[in-house]
Amino acid sequence: MLCTLQKQGWLMLLMATCLSLTATTALPNVTFAQEEEAAAEEAPAEEAAEEAAEEEAEPIDYADLRWEMGWTINTLVMFICAVLVIFMQAGFAMLEVGLNTSKNTVNILFKNVMDLSVGVLLYLFVGWGIMYSGTDSPYFGYDGPWVSRDAQMADDGSWEAAPNDADGSPYASSGADFLFQVAFAATAATIVSGAVAGRMQFKAYLVYSAVLTGLIYPISGFWKWGGGFLDQQGFQDFAGSVVVHAVGGFAGLAGAIVLGPRLGRYVNGKSVPIPGHNIAFAALGVFILWVGWYGFNPGSQLTYDGFVNAEATTYIALTTTISAAAGAVAAMVFAWVLFGKPDVTMALNGALAGLVAITANCDRVSQPESLIIGLIGGVLVVIGIMLLDKMQIDDPVGAWPVHGLCGVWGGLATGIFGDLPDGIESQGDFFFVQLKATVIICVWAFVTMFILFAVLKAAGILRVSEAEEQQGLDISEHGMQAYGG
Amino acid sequence: MLCTLQKQGWLMLLMATCLSLTATTALPNVTFAQEEEAAAEEAPAEEAAEEAAEEEAEPIDYADLRWEMGWTINTLVMFICAVLVIFMQAGFAMLEVGLNTSKNTVNILFKNVMDLSVGVLLYLFVGWGIMYSGTDSPYFGYDGPWVSRDAQMADDGSWEAAPNDADGSPYASSGADFLFQVAFAATAATIVSGAVAGRMQFKAYLVYSAVLTGLIYPISGFWKWGGGFLDQQGFQDFAGSVVVHAVGGFAGLAGAIVLGPRLGRYVNGKSVPIPGHNIAFAALGVFILWVGWYGFNPGSQLTYDGFVNAEATTYIALTTTISAAAGAVAAMVFAWVLFGKPDVTMALNGALAGLVAITANCDRVSQPESLIIGLIGGVLVVIGIMLLDKMQIDDPVGAWPVHGLCGVWGGLATGIFGDLPDGIESQGDFFFVQLKATVIICVWAFVTMFILFAVLKAAGILRVSEAEEQQGLDISEHGMQAYGG
Amino acid sequence: MLCTLQKQGWLMLLMATCLSLTATTALPNVTFAQEEEAAAEEAPAEEAAEEAAEEEAEPIDYADLRWEMGWTINTLVMFICAVLVIFMQAGFAMLEVGLNTSKNTVNILFKNVMDLSVGVLLYLFVGWGIMYSGTDSPYFGYDGPWVSRDAQMADDGSWEAAPNDADGSPYASSGADFLFQVAFAATAATIVSGAVAGRMQFKAYLVYSAVLTGLIYPISGFWKWGGGFLDQQGFQDFAGSVVVHAVGGFAGLAGAIVLGPRLGRYVNGKSVPIPGHNIAFAALGVFILWVGWYGFNPGSQLTYDGFVNAEATTYIALTTTISAAAGAVAAMVFAWVLFGKPDVTMALNGALAGLVAITANCDRVSQPESLIIGLIGGVLVVIGIMLLDKMQIDDPVGAWPVHGLCGVWGGLATGIFGDLPDGIESQGDFFFVQLKATVIICVWAFVTMFILFAVLKAAGILRVSEAEEQQGLDISEHGMQAYGG
Amino acid sequence: MKLIIAVIQPSKLEEVKAALSEVEVVRLTIMDVQGFGRQKGQTEVYRGREISVNLLRKVQLQIAVNDEFVEPTVSAIIQGGRTGDSGQIGDGKIFVLPLDDCIRIRTGERGPEAI
Amino acid sequence: MKLIIAVIQPSKLEEVKAALSEVEVVRLTIMDVQGFGRQKGQTEVYRGREISVNLLRKVQLQIAVNDEFVEPTVSAIIQGGRTGDSGQIGDGKIFVLPLDDCIRIRTGERGPEAI
Amino acid sequence: MKLIIAVIQPSKLEEVKAALSEVEVVRLTIMDVQGFGRQKGQTEVYRGREISVNLLRKVQLQIAVNDEFVEPTVSAIIQGGRTGDSGQIGDGKIFVLPLDDCIRIRTGERGPEAI
Numbered sequence A, B, C: 001m002l003c004t005l006q007k008q009g010w011l012m013l014l015m016a017t018c019l020s021l022t023a024t025t026a027l028p029n030v031t032f033a034q035e036e037e038a039a040a041e042e043a044p045a046e047e048a049a050e051e052a053a054e055e056e057a058e059p060i061d062y063a064d065l066r067w068e069m070g071w072t073i074n075t076l077v078m079f080i081c082a083v084l085v086i087f088m089q090a091g092f093a094m095l096e097v098g099l100n101t102s103k104n105t106v107n108i109l110f111k112n113v114m115d116l117s118v119g120v121l122l123y124l125f126v127g128w129g130i131m132y133s134g135t136d137s138p139y140f141g142y143d144g145p146w147v148s149r150d151a152q153m154a155d156d157g158s159w160e161a162a163p164n165d166a167d168g169s170p171y172a173s174s175g176a177d178f179l180f181q182v183a184f185a186a187t188a189a190t191i192v193s194g195a196v197a198g199r200m201q202f203k204a205y206l207v208y209s210a211v212l213t214g215l216i217y218p219i220s221g222f223w224k225w226g227g228g229f230l231d232q233q234g235f236q237d238f239a240g241s242v243v244v245h246a247v248g249g250f251a252g253l254a255g256a257i258v259l260g261p262r263l264g265r266y267v268n269g270k271s272v273p274i275p276g277h278n279i280a281f282a283a284l285g286v287f288i289l290w291v292g293w294y295g296f297n298p299g300s301q302l303t304y305d306g307f308v309n310a311e312a313t314t315y316i317a318l319t320t321t322i323s324a325a326a327g328a329v330a331a332m333v334f335a336w337v338l339f340g341k342p343d344v345t346m347a348l349n350g351a352l353a354g355l356v357a358i359t360a361n362c363d364r365v366s367q368p369e370s371l372i373i374g375l376i377g378g379v380l381v382v383i384g385i386m387l388l389d390k391m392q393i394d395d396p397v398g399a400w401p402v403h404g405l406c407g408v409w410g411g412l413a414t415g416i417f418g419d420l421p422d423g424i425e426s427q428g429d430f431f432f433v434q435l436k437a438t439v440i441i442c443v444w445a446f447v448t449m450f451i452l453f454a455v456l457k458a459a460g461i462l463r464v465s466e467a468e469e470q471q472g473l474d475i476s477e478h479g480m481q482a483y484g485g
Numbered sequence D, E, F: 001m002k003l004i005i006a007v008i009q010p011s012k013l014e015e016v017k018a019a020l021s022e023v024e025v026v027r028l029t030i031m032d033v034q035g036f037g038r039q040k041g042q043t044e045v046y047r048g049r050e051i052s053v054n055l056l057r058k059v060q061l062q063i064a065v066n067d068e069f070v071e072p073t074v075s076a077i078i079q080g081g082r083t084g085d086s087g088q089i090g091d092g093k094i095f096v097l098p099l100d101d102c103i104r105i106r107t108g109e110r111g112p113e114a115i
């Protein structure tokens, strides 16, 4: 189904969705069963290490008040965090619009709206089933579309579907879980839209967006969060510096390279900046992203009930905040020293850099460490932007420096500063595990996306014509201007 | 008092507010008592059907921890959802501003600010007392202004006011309830401001806004949510596709018709589009509305505590998300096929269409059904826009196609796809109930508002002069330009 | 350290942050101990009055489910409220940008981003330690940087750090508390940026921002919320009409006075208004602020669990909403009557005025009283704006009228309408206490900031040159234009 | 050759363009301007302070034409730009300036045929 | 008749308008422009890359006047637009162009009386 | 003296400015305009309704020069503004208008030396 998707793009998409309606909603329950098994089989192997697994063995007393309240709180808080993450889409839209020329505004907005909309459908039908397939395979699995329901009570008061639980601790409803996860998928997708802004055909973008949210992101996501091989090796990425941001960042890099720079961006070897058309939008976007990140990182605690979880949730918010602030300050100072003027776009990217860098390790670093991680992130993003410029790769919003480079930094910083996870002996081993996994995921995203973009290019539907680009995608692709009387 | 309101508009308003200060705050308690009685009287009649009523009979053990935690969670989550719904005001403001010409920006913003501000006061003094009057009459009641307090403890630890409860299940504080409800009222009101943009006098709008939030919306709201005759007939409208959106949409339609099109919108029979002046604002608005809808629909679950409620809350968020995404995709594809270019304003309206359509039934449809509902909504909104254009009715932002037409669709879809409510035997009966109630409410909103606008027109204070309109309402009505140096 | 901060500004800042890394994170625990002692010592003195203190005497049973659920809910809700308050930064940014000329947009945005970023770091290192030093001194104390962790469980299930508690009632995690508090500090800081817009050097602003969030605000904050002398005198300021808003407002006034008006603002005695360049941004900002205020005021309830707290939280949201609406309506009507046209900027300021005015007393006034407070606030802000204009003080966004004047009004209104706190006998005494404390805090903020700005002026780094100002700070200070192709 | 500069009501742009294309004047340059004429401008109030803005949004057209096209162009603009039959204050002005030369960047052609 | 085109500092607009109305020049068209003159422009930096923007915000006035009004108009603009007594680089320029004809759209009047 | 008005592609501005400064033309005024020429404009669709917008974003340069500078200026603009060697529809136009007088606001100088 997906290869066809690659070829005929969105038209297929709609048909696919309609077809899938035939898929029985019974499927998910089967799924649920599968997971149980999977878990069961793994259990013996890990007994020693995890009491969690043990607890799961014992039957859960759903009548227990502590359990019900915990489940309620986890479900509702995860839902609220999901809403915050979905709000980030607005932030990305504003940021990308602001940092590009006005003649491509409609196009960028449209891409962002579709990242969310197409993303929801593709992730619902394909991505979710891949990323959390509950398969035994460490590499790939799929257990069908739709989200299973839980906590369904029959009239006789018995459970038609039992409340969802993770390792025997009160977890959250699958609905909350899906919302939270799909928002992450859409985030990964939308990161790219900034990197390829101003020259990519809209059709091609829709295909890309569908493939990333439906296939590429969920597969590497499964490797870590789905319990795949990277997870089994002890790789830690709390909220997705690598799994989400680096994937988006490197996919964007691939796009920027295959597409080539915008017209007039590099004239006979000289770099000619194309300033954004509305810095106020860009700043608003960053404020929204900062706010949304409080769903992104703290929400990734997944269970929030009880003293320890609740405290952890807010501690994560704290390290996240420190890193963001440090990133903004460091980027400002560094750029100020370098270029002689404080550049707000650098400070804004710095804040995002701090946020991206702390995302993988916000749960396992100390406050001073979170500060260092942010400061370095802020410096890195400035260097990254200059680096791309030197290499004449045109990434209009700095998607790679922010999400790719600092995503990698976040992944490595986890190995450098992070408390050791169970089963890893030394900081050295930890760092190596992080390094390896980070490289694997970045390469995965870069290569697969590079191929996709190359295919689209070969098919001649990747980039718009010179004339169309000069005119701006708003008119050439959408026959509409963003601003008027 | 309200007829005077109709005549002298806002000046009355302020006086009214001040006068009302004399109203004793004791009133609400009396009220509370009333409700108790009302409920009591109804009880025997319905025993068989509702165990709820029974439970209420037994005294509630407020000392019970389960009860207190449930009440706490319900109150706080409803409060958070109310905040999200209030945030939608910003979304409507940005959307409407973006889709209109710049010369009417200040006017639109002002109208939106006043929808909320005037709305809060009018709903506080009149609307709330009408919509939840707890009367026995199936048509109308009023039990005074102000919000009653509950969970007030005397020093001796006894309850001065007992915690609010719904049918004996832990409910939420009246304060949370009011906030949530007033946000809905303001939403209904603000929908219209887009439909009448660019030509209506500000004074007239204030009168309209006061009447809708104070009288028209609460009355039909009572018919359903207040326990009026539509509710008794089994009409289902979970979060207000009909009760809120269709009311706003048809009120807007009435306004657009009575006002007539903007100058130059239809020149000798030909339709001349007047494009919006800032699509970025429009898109931001839709993102904000999408986010706010997570308060609107899931929040309407009203009780969120315990496995079943918490799960339902997030399942509602899930169907809402699917429908919104489907609406956006369907509208994009449909418009693309029709007009040859993907039109972002259609996709944006499509997302809203999906959201409106699912609002009535998000709790009682399956995921595939929510997808279908969204897809059809997305197609309908495009058709609706073309329809209005054919009929030369000028609705600048497409308030009727989105909220009116898709509101109706949502109401009917509930009857087509929705699980049967207690007491209704067949899907056919259900559909008929939905159809009848939907028609009644739409007619109510359309006719009453048509009359109001006609009266204002007769009074000569409805529409601005040609010159003023050409100049733009910002200068002619407010002596101010929205944009400058 | 801070005097140097005053001199060399931001460069110091970074160094300071790095140095501080050496500070052992053990410190906070010591701190924690201190607080315990402090509390203990105070206990006897107050036994009679507070049962709270008594309870603290008894050991807390952390195993108690009620306790754990309460703590969980308090922590998570406070976190969510903190996020809402942080979101207000976006609101301030948009409001200030919108009400100023486009040539200073980048500068204003940059200042707002830095208020949050620098604010977080300075408050983390200095402010937090001062404001909640738990010292016995009624005037000043400091117990080091970083946020202490709590609810840390050792492997044997014993507490390494016990869950945080306030007067023996379940409180919230220090992380949530810090986030909530730092957001308030950043709010106080960012208020000023509007008052000094268009003519202040960026460097100087950074110094100001660091000093306010690091020193001035926390010190007066300690006097009230840290348990200092104003608190001991019975001064009531629930969420900071005075402690936060008046501090910001009067600091801004000092800045506006020392800086002098913008070029061309007053030509030979005549006032020449300099209209804002984007009213849509301004309105969006106010909507965001309104929404954020639901974190600001209800969040200040600090404990939300149980019938009484949950109800209080939402009642606070109710009075806040009423006052905001009343403020907007009153300002609109008053300005309409005065100037003959409804001025949206006045209505927007009116809403903020209502919000600021109710902030100190939202917990202890009736609904009619909240209405009156809002109405008066709305009128006051208009008067305040005209007053400044008469005195030829140039406050571009009306920071003083909104936050300073209405902050004072809020403080006094508490004494006029508010229920008496324990230990105060008559409304007269209460009013006097409020008056005295309000004056003290306003003078503190005004004088200290006046001195700081005067020093900066003497140092010649306060105001930009005529040419730079005429050119706009975006180009002269940041070498960048906010808007472009 | 002449350069015709016309200031018209924004709302009339479409009609003027239509009228122009009827006389085969299809090339022009348009810009947003603010007008200050006999038409009474409103006095705006900002924060309670009057700002006299007789400045109203207008659209300016610049049209380079060969001499024989001047009259048709002018009357086309008048026809399309006039409000009602009698016209209305604020309808605007047309200015005719001498044009010494005209060059087409694309080809380098000069003079009348480049117009 | 002449068409006077003046480029001035945005901040001087009010004063220039005042000066003009004193000499009874009450009709003009204004537009935002970007100026590039002797006045040193800043070199902007965007993302670490220099952009040489000698481009500064200016306001352009277009005033059609009858010949006898040329001098008063010019001196009014100078008086209102000059910074301080000595003036300052960036104060701008005034250009006087010949104007062949002027038409009032509203009435169709032509020539001097239409100005 | 002449006033040269050129309409060019926005994307060519930097190159044109560069070309101009090579012939020592360093003073000019720039404004955003919308162009409507032979170049086919797109027909936009808004809400399913066609809007014919042959209107394309262009940049207009106004350069006052002394007579001897006219040719260099014109050819500099052509050189910098032409797309590729052959040029392309949409590249724009240059108009040369007679300029009666030029005054420098700062000094009050008039005529050629004020340019």
Ligand SMILES: Nc1ncnc2c1ncn2[C@@H]1O[C@H](COP(=O)(O)OP(=O)(O)O)[C@@H](O)[C@H]1O
Pocket (backbone or CB within 6 Å): D007, D034, D035, D036, D037, D038, D039, D056, D058, D088, D089, D090, D091, D092, D093, E027, E028, E029, E030, E062, E063, E064, E065, E104, E105, E106, E114, E115
């Ligand atoms: N003498 C002039 N010089 C420059 N622009 C003018 C002149 N007269 C009119 N205009 C422009 O034409 C617009 C409309 O003018 P209008 O008020 O209709 O003049 P009238 O009242 O003579 O018809 C004005 O807003 C202004 O932009």
Ligand SMILES: Nc1ncnc2c1ncn2[C@@H]1O[C@H](COP(=O)(O)OP(=O)(O)O)[C@@H](O)[C@H]1O
Pocket (backbone or CB within 6 Å): E007, E034, E035, E036, E037, E038, E039, E056, E058, E088, E089, E090, E091, E092, E093, F027, F028, F029, F030, F062, F063, F064, F065, F104, F105, F106, F114, F115
């Ligand atoms: N020769 C010219 N052609 C077009 N515009 C000019 C010319 N000279 C000056 N200007 C305009 O006038 C503005 C101010 O010029 P300015 O820098 O004051 O010139 P000078 O230094 O000669 O006084 C410039 O920004 C530009 O917009």
Ligand SMILES: Nc1ncnc2c1ncn2[C@@H]1O[C@H](COP(=O)(O)OP(=O)(O)O)[C@@H](O)[C@H]1O
Pocket (backbone or CB within 6 Å): D027, D028, D029, D030, D062, D063, D064, D065, D104, D106, D114, D115, F007, F034, F035, F036, F037, F038, F039, F056, F058, F088, F089, F090, F091, F092, F093
């Ligand atoms: N006669 C004219 N009058 C005014 N502006 C013109 C004229 N001809 C061309 N232009 C301007 O030059 C721009 C480019 O013109 P272009 O389409 O290249 O003309 P051509 O097709 O003759 O080369 C147009 O968009 C328009 O702004």
